[in-house]
Amino acid sequence: MGIRYYSAMTQVIIVGFVCFLCPGMFNALNGTGGGGQLNPTTGNNANTALYSTFVVFGVLGGAIVNLCGVRWTIFGSGFTYALYSGSYxxxxxxxxxxxxxxxxxxxxxxxxxxxxxQGMIMVSYPREEEKGRYIAIFWVIFNLGGMLGGILPFAINYNSDSGSLSDGVYIAFVILECLGAFLGLALAPPAKVTRDDGSSVVLVKYTSVGREAIEILKLFMNPLMLGLLPMCFTSNFFYTYQFDNINGALFNVRTRGFNNIFYWGFQMVGSYAISFLLDTPRLERKKRGYIAFAVVFIVFNAIWGGSLALHNKYPGGLSLGDRIDFKDSKRAGGPIVLYIFCGIGDALYQTFAYWIIGALSNDGQLLARYIGFYKGMQSFGGAIAWQLDAKSVAPKNQLVANWVLFAISVPSMLYVVWSIKEHSENQDVGVGDAGVVDEEKTNVS
Incomplete structure (x- = not known):
């Protein structure tokens, strides 16, 4: 293929569509509350199991990618999403x-x-001044999957309100996720990828199992990673409350799909909007970080304040026959708008977090480990949150926990932003798709 195929932007777009078809469909399924089931217990326990193993393989993921390459790891991983959807x-x-x-x-x-x-590709392939835009482009494509995944249950269950999704919805998810797995093979080896200025995303770098093990252990002694830990832990904790105790507990099944169209759709808006701030050349990088932090701080406090007001209106949720339908504009308007703002807030938070990590280095191997740490600790929080809901912890207590955890993450978030330098010290380095790149193996696949 031509040079455009090997451009950094093309590769980010491809991985965006992989995530559109795999994690995007999973998000849509999870967003219906309880995996689309009337009784959310199994979905909550499945999510607890998921995030428990994710903790380990999130942290190890960067090392595995460095050793095995991006194409085959993404290809194999994609089928695990299809297996999960099919299990329903x-x-x-x-x-x-x-x-x-x-x-x-x-x-x-x-x-x-x-x-x-995915994280390694998204934050190490672009130049420093482009990272916010690349993250936003990925986030837009990725969340198209969530939108499509919201349309499917809305359309297929439009005339049915059994409380659970039909087999047809799950089959559609399985087919799309298998397509996403195969699309992973379309990714180019990092050794062949170039940026718009002609520079390669890969320079000389060596790795081994022993080195990766040592580097993973170092993450837990790195002050910046420890500073990110509260932010990581909090960044998926809120999904349980939003999906199960807002969307799942208050709306009927077709309206849950309807809501997710907008939840994921407005994620695209939020991520794209904040990318302009994160990449603006008119401000120093640290100032951009402080302003983005202020935006996230204000939006999330508004979300939790609105959630408290909604909880006080419907403290016990709603029975199946009384759940809100999108056509009931008097009851639906406020809760749907709040749920949309939850989506915007998530996009702002995740985009900001990825941008912070991308601002710490340009080293592809190092960033793969940083992203793995972020996703692992994020999943640690998610595992606890889903299990709290599975154990029927009161929704109000879950809401308070979310608000408190966000408040706890604020000082450490500011510390990491304060630590950001105008230019990363690391050189642009990475690995080939077979795990090792040297001066004579720049075309490894």
């Missing part, structure tokens, strides 16, 4: 959640590796 068909027919919970644990392995590979 079995659940629909048997009521036995064991397979779904096991599939969740397997998905945690695949997701940890996939997100490490």
């Amino acid at each position: 068909i079995y659940l629909n027919h048997t009521g036995n959640g064991a397979f779904t919970i096991a599939a969740g644990a397997i998905l945690g392995v695949g997701a940890g590796i996939l997100w490490a590979a």
Whole structure:
């Protein structure tokens, strides 16, 4: 293929579509509350299993990608998403959640590796002044998957309100996720990828299992990674409350799909909007970080304040027959707008977090480890949050926990932003798709 195929932007777009079809579909499924089931217990336990293995393989993911390359790790990981979605068909027919919970644990392995590979591509391929834009472009494509995944249950269940998604929705998810896995093979080896200025994303770099093990251990002694830890932990914790205790508890099944169209759609808006701030050349990089922090701080406090008001209106949720339909404009308007702002807030938070990590280095191997640490600690928080809901912890207590955790993350978030330098000290280095690049192996695949 021509040089455009090997451009950094093309590769970010390809990995964006992989995530459109795999994690995007998973997000849409999760966003319906309880994996689309009337009883969310199995979905909550599956998510606990998922995020528990994700903790380990998120942290290890960067090392695995450095050793095995991006194409085959993403290809294999994509099928774990299809297995998880397919497990709900079995659940629909048997009521036995064991397979779904096991599939969740397997998905945690695949997701940890996939997100490490995705993050490495997204934050190490662009030049420093382009990182916010590349993150936003990825986030827009990725969240198109969530939008499509919201359209599917909305359309297929439009005339049905059984409380659970039909087999047809799950089958559609499986097909799309398998396509995403195969699309991973379309990625070019990093050794062949070039930026718009003609520079390669890969210079000389060597790695081994021993070196990766040592570098992973160093992450837990790195002051900047420890500073990011509260932000990492909090960054998926809020999904449980938003998906299960707002969307899942207050709306009927077709309206959950309707809501997710806008939840994920406005994620694209939020990420793209903040990218202009994060990449503006008119401000020093640290100032951009402080302003972005202020935006995230204001938006999230507004979200949790609005959530508290909504909780006080519907403290026990709503029974199945009384759940809100999108056509009931008097009841639906406020809660739907709040849920949309939850999506915007998530996009601002995640884009900001990725930008911070990308600002710490330009080293592809190092960034793969940083992203793995971020996703692993993020999943640690997610595992706890899903299990709290599975154990029927009161929704108000979950809401308070989210607000408190966000407040705790604020000082350390500011510390990491304060530590950002105008230019990263590391050289642009990375690995080839087979895990090792040297001066005579720049075309390794």
